[in-house]
Amino acid sequence: MNPATILVDMDGVLADWDAAWDAALDVLGEPAATITRSHQRTEWNLNHGLDAAQQQIVADLLNRPGYYADLPAIDGGRAALREMRDEGHDVRIVTSPWVSNPTCASDKLAWVVRHLGQSWGKRTIITNDKTLVRGDYLIDDKPEISGAMAPTWEHVYFDRPTNRTNTTRRRLHRWTNWRTILDHPASA
Template sequence: MNLTGTPPLVLVDMDGVQADLTAAFWAEFERRYPHGPTRADADTSRFWLDTQLDAEWTEAVHAVTTTPGFFATLDPLDGAVEAMNAMLDEGWDVRICTAPLLTNPTCASDKIAWADRVLGDGWGRRVVIAKDKTLVRGDILIDDKPVVDGDWTPTWRHVVFDAPYNQGAPSPFRLTGWAGWRETLTPLLGRAAA
């Protein structure tokens, strides 16, 4: 329980935190553009996929990410499924808090379908789709984006999910993978790690 007596509300981003967006993107990009750049050519210090390659490839990147159904096909990151379900078992209120790619016509519904398919039936009802995550209340937001900003001062503390592009993130809280989620998150919620 947090200070209000309710279970802690943990918000977890999807792409790059639970779902392996990078691997799915590069598999499809390299299939479509066999003579184009490869994953090794990407500037992984940049957050947005369409800025990781030269500008001449921006439209090709968008062609992949805006394909209907793309976001439903992502594989989970190692340990994500187990961690998400274990947090629920701890009695925490866990929600997937993900931003839609507005140029992909099925992105939002794909993400809901992904949650049910990968995490288990019922997880789709735990998905919050918000372009501005500062509008969503919570105790913690686990997100790979270096800075999560928006119109409001967030109620949550940003826990950065480690990635090459967020090494300079200003948040002092970092999760380097799902294996250590208890040790990182429980102290932030005022609990001792089990």
């Protein structure tokens, strides 16, 4: 097996953004009671179907300092990253910050160091344009990823309710299956 460059998204792939979202909405109580919980979400846009007051709750939540530092980890992510690395692949974490949150970028780096270790902090790329990062595969839950360049990577979905309407891409349902992404060599 040739070594591959594998790019791995963070939110919804390594960090359990959905769990944090649901918990934060629950804490807010009645004002947030009718905002869609993660298991109900089929739209990527968090403001889909929300009125102005609900949209303000969403904005305040996503802009809260420290919010991104406290996300739980998704099962199996850490082990999969280590296996990829140990089997000779070049693995990078590629994540886009919520730019209006003043601590999001530094929180993301702190999360990686805390959950994965210092060496992974040095393998983390924080960018708002993932097409500028070269690689063979990008494992990401976002339905569509666009940017300034034609991507060199194959976008493989990390399965989420928000990306299930697109059936054209390969998808990873759980981290223990990560080797299946190598079934279609990128250079073939």
